[in-house]
Amino acid sequence: MSKAEAIFKEVDKAKRIVITSHRSPDGDSMGSSAALYHVLKKMGKNAVVCHPDHCPAFLEWVMEGCEWYTHELAPDKVEELMSEADLIFCLDYNGPDRMGHGMADLLRKSNAVKIMLDHHPHPDDFVDIAESRITEGSTCQILFDVIEEAGKLNYLDVSSGEAIYLGIMTDTGAFRFSSVNPKTHEIISHLMKIGVNNTAVHERTFDNVRVDRLRLQGYAISNKLEIIQHFHIAYISLSEEELNRFHYKKGDTDGLVNMALSVEGIKVAAFFSEKDGQIKISFRSKGTIPVNGIAKEFNGGGHINAAGGASQASMEDTIKHFKALIPKYFNGLNAE
Ligand code: 5GP
Ligand code: MN
Secondary structure, three states: OOHHHHHHHHHHHOOOEEEEEOOOOOHHHHHHHHHHHHHHHHOOOOEEEEEOOOOOHHHHHHHOOOOEEEOOOOHHHHHHHHHHOOEEEEEOOOOHHHHOHHHHHHHHHOOOEEEEEEOOOOOOOOOOEEEEOOOOOOHHHHHHHHHHHOOOHHHOOHHHHHHHHHHHHHHOOOOOOOOOOHHHHHHHHHHHHOOOOHHHHHHHHHOOOOHHHHHHHHHHHHHHEEEEHHHOEEEEEEOHHHHHHOOOOOOOOOOHHHHHHOOOOOOEEEEEEEEOOEEEEEEEEOOOOOOHHHHHOOOOEEOOOEEEEEEOOOHHHHHHHHHHHHHHHHHHHHHO
């Protein structure tokens, strides 16, 4: 029996299925959760989505029609559902800690069968069936492949198809990252054939921006973009006060680090933001330059070209620490 068949054998047996994903949800975690939800419901299964926290407003559309709770807003309900579940899906994360303390504890305490679908490197050993494909660009692509390998593509419809499209689109920078492979486009072709409207997914997700968010981006780029020419590095930092000035909402700073990386000649970009009493850091790079090494210095990790971490120090000290680490991690860059 293939792994995909084993996964759906567990689905057949299960009475109560909970779909989980990581904290600070993105298009891939929301898309894979919504897609799996719709597929399971179509199979007649009892399924519900339980996430650590709410998603940014521009991703809410994908959850339409899903039964969906967050530990942040409904901790008792999520605790009840997690403790009663006999099958838990762990989507788009490689270890319980990526869900935050509350949800991680509930997952560890649960006796349910656990199945992971994920593409992050170095997965923890925390599930019964691990479908970890670290060269894939998105969990949504893995989810499609697993459904296909199990011979269940007939359960995909426009709702689940749009959700898979969303996750692939957002985790590949709209089909431009090196993680895109021929299969990615074959999947998109299949989705369009079953009626997914590609333009509608792009518009709902990207052409739906609050003016405050646009002004915050303008401010960040014109006032806060710093270039370290010698090392081909660009970075942006935003304090809590600056975020508040533009009535910050979750998701408003998504993509800023990629704008810093888009500067001509820049090979590595960093974005520092003061959120929830700590400094959250995002790293991005072009080509073969890894940024997950420096992310580990900030208690984080991630992929070669996209990684992140956090710091408990002040913004000033965090940036000082980052600058001090540049020669260690990016020394090769100054020669290019
Ligand atoms: P982002 O910059 O979009 O928050 O994160 C990019 C990638 O870096 C994520 O997909 C994840 O793999 C990784 N990442 C971000 N923050 C953390 C963190 O705090 N810990 C770990 N282990 N990985 C992180
Ligand atoms: Mn992902």
